[in-house]
Amino acid sequence: MTQDLRLTIAAELERARARTAALTDAVDETDLIRQHSPLMSPLVWDLAHVGNQEELWLVRDVGGRDPVRQDIDELYDAFKHARKDRPALPLLDPGQARAYVAQVRDKALDVLDHARFDPERPLLDNGFAFGMIVQHEQQHDETMLATHQLRAGEPVLTAPAPPPSRTPVSGEVFVAGGPFTMGTSTDAWALDNERPAHVVDVPGFFIDAAPITNGQYQEFIAAGGYDDPRWWSDRGWAYRVKAGLAAPLHWLHDGTQWHSRQFGRVSPINPGEPVVHVCYFEAEAYAAWAGKRLPTEAEWEKAARFDPATGRSRRFPWGDESPEPRHANLGQRHLSPAPVGAYPDGASPLGVHQMIGDVWEWLSSDFDPYPGFAAFPYREYSEVFFGGDYKMLRGGSFGTDAAAGRSTFRNWDHPIRRQIFSGFRLARDA
Incomplete structure (x- = not known):
């Protein structure tokens, strides 16, 4: 069993690193050190940062080894420097960054070879620290993918088109009121904000069977949705005016079509x-225009996980088995969301489609801890963000890896953010 876990961890570390290499090798050194948007770090910062986190947790903490580059800890501490300021730092150049992450990985694999997955040491129980680092790197890979979307110049990334729609999906699904188990206490690599499992009683509601599509969103634009403050919250309208929002990010109109x-x-x-690159305020305005609302986090998770036949919460909408390509659009296999109806095998027991992958879905809930929350292994992953100006996003996107693509995974961001792969679906009271 221990050896199987070791092999699984090694494979996951390698899979994450291969993706990091593909995202950073796709551009030249000038692009690697350039800041493509003040919202994003230079790609070379992300590259060295994933190595620094791996060194801190796997080499130094788990392994008890001597530091590789203690002198750069401050440069790659995400809380020390805002993204907009990172290009001015004395960062490792691309060659140095690649050499550094390779050296750290060699040491981390040696630590893995000798690790004892001791249940008495929470950081090592079921290989948690290694799983945390896998997810951390994959999360930064999705961030780097978003940076690629913001960069100017010739295309450098390629992927096959997503699969076509296989079944018609439309309308709403009714979710009966009653209790269900939210969060998890058993998923070995679940992060602290997903814990602990707890029972939530959710009143009955309707939720859209699919995310809102580009076609549906175009109707909102055509109806003057961006010009009518009736549909916008006060904050949302102020931001729409300030930012000059008129369509999702990256949409262009040639005078005839989008x-x-x-x-x-x-x-x-x-x-x-599914529409992508909309902020929370845009999703909220569309919902008001459509006479509905955004789901709460508990509603979203119940629609994704609850199996009325058994009364239990599944790990994924389709069951407990890990995602396969037939279930969901994850892992950067494609470079866009798939059409609604492309993944009937991934539907929930209630018939809600594409809740995992394709687009992160904005929810009406703020980012707060679950009852019984305990920060682990450090406060800065979740606790310092609780109560801030954040809205929840759930479900992952086409750029989210399966390592973090579970139904309990919690993402959050400021309601003005559009560079992320974000969309939404609607709900309403029963």
């Missing part, structure tokens, strides 16, 4: 794909 720019390529909008 196009979108995806990783350097411009093509007509696919009306059947």
